[in-house]
Amino acid sequence: MFHLASSLYTQYTKREQYNILILGLDNAGKTTFLEHIKLLYASPGGTEKAGNSDIDTKIALKSKRILPTVGQNTTTVKFEVSEGSNLSSSYNNINLKFWDLGGQQSLRSMWSRYYRSCHGIVFVIDSTDTARFQECYDTLMEITHNPSWSEDDDTHNVNVPILMMANKQDLPEAVDLVSLKTGVFIQLVSELEATDSKLLPVSVLENQGLRESLEWLITRLVYNKSNKMPEYK
Ligand SMILES: Nc1nc2c(ncn2[C@@H]2O[C@H](COP(=O)(O)OP(=O)(O)OP(=O)(O)O)[C@@H](O)[C@H]2O)c(=O)[nH]1
Ligand SMILES: [Mg+2]
Numbered sequence: 385m386f387h388l389a390s391s392l393y394t395q396y397t398k399r400e401q402y403n404i405l406i407l408g409l410d411n412a413g414k415t416t417f418l419e420h421i422k423l424l425y426a427s428p429g430g431t432e433k434a435g436n437s438d439i440d441t442k443i444a445l446k447s448k449r450i451l452p453t454v455g456q457n458t459t460t461v462k463f464e465v466s467e468g469s470n471l472s473s474s475y476n477n478i479n480l481k482f483w484d485l486g487g488q489q490s491l492r493s494m495w496s497r498y499y500r501s502c503h504g505i506v507f508v509i510d511s512t513d514t515a516r517f518q519e520c521y522d523t524l525m526e527i528t529h530n531p532s533w534s535e536d537d538d539t540h541n542v543n544v545p546i547l548m549m550a551n552k553q554d555l556p557e558a559v560d561l562v563s564l565k566t567g568v569f570i571q572l573v574s575e576l577e578a579t580d581s582k583l584l585p586v587s588v589l590e591n592q593g594l595r596e597s598l599e600w601l602i603t604r605l606v607y608n609k610s611n612k613m614p615e616y617k
Contacts, residue, residue: 545604
């Protein structure tokens with residue numbers, strides 16, 4: 385009885401926190417995405433970011449010098465439902481903890497250490513890097529079928545939602561969503577979209593499609609809650 389009361393108290397007084405891994409090949413735009421998230425959303429207990437205009441945010445982002453990631457970058461933000469969204473205000477009671485890991489080939493073997501504690505994945509694709517689409521595909525396949533997902537389940541399939549972001553859509557050479565879905569990624573998209581995954585077009589640098597993408601991810605994290613419980617902070 386005490387445990388039930390204590391767990392109900394925790395659920396009603398603390399915020400749900402979901403851990404999200406940001407993965408993808410080097411130079412895809414993972415750290416740029418993380419920096420943009422920091423500019424868009426307030427940190428828990430921090431100052432509100434609502435006053436920042438879109439232009440201020442883009443200027444601030446472009447003035448940052450972002451180096452290739454060797455270890456990891458983390459940040460925790462308070463999610464805010466954007467104006468005009470169909471999401472209910474109950475989603476405002478959520479913290480998102482992002483883990484941005486280095487994407488260079490030599491660093492990818494370390495990613496699987498984070499799988500068991502993560503609730504969702506953002507996989508960033510450089511839509512201009514056609515020469516590495518196959519490598520990108522193979523990398524995502526390796527993530528989704530990695531033994532670390534579950535020790536009890538023989539399938540070893542991913543059990544968290546995956547948001548695939550076709551990034552750099554602001555560049556003229558970027559491959560558009562339809563071509564991506566019918567090209568090298570066709571098998572991947574049909575395999576993964578049958579599960580809890582979605583491929584969406586974005587420009588992290590120009591703030592195109594970011595809020596919509598995150599809102600999709602949030603709904604899936606909450607939907608998957610009974611399978612992967614959030615932390616309460
Ligand atoms: N044009 C354009 N450039 C972008 C976009 N997103 C990221 N970039 C650029 O892509 C380059 C690589 O970005 P990073 O964020 O460092 O890439 P990363 O995925 O973190 O790379 P690693 O840390 O090496 O794994 C930088 O020069 C960014 O400015 C975008 O949406 N559009
Ligand atoms: Mg990086």
